[in-house]
Amino acid sequence: MPPADLNALHPDIWPRGAARRDGVLTLCGVDVRDLAARFGTPVLVADEEDVRGRAREYLEAFGPDGGVFYAAKAFCSRAVLRWVHSEGLGIDVCSGGELEVALSADVDPAMITLHGNNKLPAEIERAVAAGIGHIVVDSFEEIARVAFFAAQAGTRARVLVRVTTGVEAHTHEFMATAHDDQKFGFSLASGAADEAVRRVLALPSLLFAGLHSHIGSQIFDTAGFEVAAHRVIELAARIHGEHGVHVEELDLGGGFGIAYTPDDDPPDVKSLTSSLRAIVAFQCSAVGLPIPKLTIEPGRAIVGPSTVTLYEVGTIKDVDGLRTYVSVDGGMSDNIRTALYDASYTVVLASRTSDAAPMLSRVVGRHCESGDIVVRDCYLPADLAPGDLLAVAATGAYCRSMASNYNHLTKPGVVAVRDGAASEIVRRETLDDLLRLDVG
Numbered sequence: 001m002p003p004a005d006l007n008a009l010h011p012d013i014w015p016r017g018a019a020r021r022d023g024v025l026t027l028c029g030v031d032v033r034d035l036a037a038r039f040g041t042p043v044l045v046a047d048e049e050d051v052r053g054r055a056r057e058y059l060e061a062f063g064p065d066g067g068v069f070y071a072a073k074a075f076c077s078r079a080v081l082r083w084v085h086s087e088g089l090g091i092d093v094c095s096g097g098e099l100e101v102a103l104s105a106d107v108d109p110a111m112i113t114l115h116g117n118n119k120l121p122a123e124i125e126r127a128v129a130a131g132i133g134h135i136v137v138d139s140f141e142e143i144a145r146v147a148f149f150a151a152q153a154g155t156r157a158r159v160l161v162r163v164t165t166g167v168e169a170h171t172h173e174f175m176a177t178a179h180d181d182q183k184f185g186f187s188l189a190s191g192a193a194d195e196a197v198r199r200v201l202a203l204p205s206l207l208f209a210g211l212h213s214h215i216g217s218q219i220f221d222t223a224g225f226e227v228a229a230h231r232v233i234e235l236a237a238r239i240h241g242e243h244g245v246h247v248e249e250l251d252l253g254g255g256f257g258i259a260y261t262p263d264d265d266p267p268d269v270k271s272l273t274s275s276l277r278a279i280v281a282f283q284c285s286a287v288g289l290p291i292p293k294l295t296i297e298p299g300r301a302i303v304g305p306s307t308v309t310l311y312e313v314g315t316i317k318d319v320d321g322l323r324t325y326v327s328v329d330g331g332m333s334d335n336i337r338t339a340l341y342d343a344s345y346t347v348v349l350a351s352r353t354s355d356a357a358p359m360l361s362r363v364v365g366r367h368c369e370s371g372d373i374v375v376r377d378c379y380l381p382a383d384l385a386p387g388d389l390l391a392v393a394a395t396g397a398y399c400r401s402m403a404s405n406y407n408h409l410t411k412p413g414v415v416a417v418r419d420g421a422a423s424e425i426v427r428r429e430t431l432d433d434l435l436r437l438d439v440g
């Protein structure tokens with residue numbers, strides 16, 4: 001069914017600063033035609049105040065005794081890390097590269113957490129030397145490595161033990177991370193998690209900071225978090241029984257879903273966070289434990305809704321009786337999520353409005369793959385023409401950060417908009433950038 005109004009901007013899907021002015025999409029007062037002319041297309045346009053607002057809402061909802069860490073892998077640039085850090089969020093990083101961005105953005109090292117199932121020794125060494133707040137240990141080899149580098153540096157590294165709770169999160173298989181048959185964490189069911197805590201407590205260069213559980217991504221209901229919290233708190237009770245140690249911190253990970261289409265109905269921040277806190281408080285009182293400091297790690301929910309991708313329409317191919325293929329000047333190199341996760345997106349004609357009839361369309365990229373789809377099913381006005389600008393909503397998370405140079409396309413730039421002004425925060429790649437790497 002086509003939407004009632006092809007030109008409408010659903011408030012849950014578009015950035016808070018998005019509006020139509022004289023029919024043209026504007027972002028924080030900046031006309032998308034000007035953005036395209038100045039920065040080229042495709043381009044990702046991030047509403048700074050949208051990001052900051054969401055960061056504040058998580059922090060406020062979670063309260064002063066909780067901690068909110070932005071998962072930088074969703075989108076990692078110095079500007080965005082500065083925005084969220086200045087609002088009071090810590091930063092989660094998953095690699096040495098993300099760690100360097102955070103350090104070079106002057107994020108307080110004490111508010112950085114390092115994740116990863118295969119952290120390289122050099123990354124661990126750097127994290128220890130930088131004095132970052134937490135390293136989340138994911139394997140027995142890594143416990144030994146972190147202990148080694150901390151001992152060598154003459155410090156104690158604060159570690160969280162990542163627990164795989166066996167929860168089957170209701171999301172795409174590749175976005176679920178807590179069932180036993182996958183690569184992350186220490187299994188609760190096998191006893192590996194208990195053993196990991198034992199080893200951490202036995203190593204003098206490690207400080208056991210608490211437990212970590214991340215069940216997956218793009219999750220809409222709190223049931224999975226409830227089961228995960230229940231199981232982790234049972235582990236906390238066993239730890240107390242065996243070692244007399246209280247688990248002081250419980251990190252419940254990220255994964256809070258956002259709306260990509262009008263069918264998505266994510267929980268609001270306040271009810272989500274208060275139910276998480278209630279679940280943990282209830283479980284702790286059931287086993288007679290004090291309530292640990294709670295932390296969460298939203299990535300997508302902070303940056304996802306803030307950003308739109310602008311594309312220019314190129315060729316248009318009508319497949320009789322089926323649909324119209326609308327090719328744009330980017331594709332799977334700037335948004336792999338449709339191909340990888342079968343993700344859905346919302347797209348509108350941005351450079352003008354149209355009263356033409358809705359045309360069942362598929363927005364595709366310009367790569368040599370028939371799976372190179374940006375928006376699988378959508379309606380666009382039948383008078384769409386080459387040169388029109390399309391805007392795809394909610395591309396702030398896992399689009400630019402997963403971008404590739406497939407077909408030697410250059411990665412798009414990222415532009416921040418605020419109060420009627422635009423500035424590039426990640427420069428558009430040039431062909432010279434690519435050719436410089438080709439040293440053969």
Ligand SMILES: *Cc1c(COP(=O)(O)O)cnc(C)c1O
Pocket residue numbers: 071073074092115214216217218253254255256297298299300301397
């Ligand atoms: C990916 C990830 C997150 C963030 O997930 P979102 O779905 O972007 O909120 C948080 N914590 C860990 C450990 C992750 O791997």
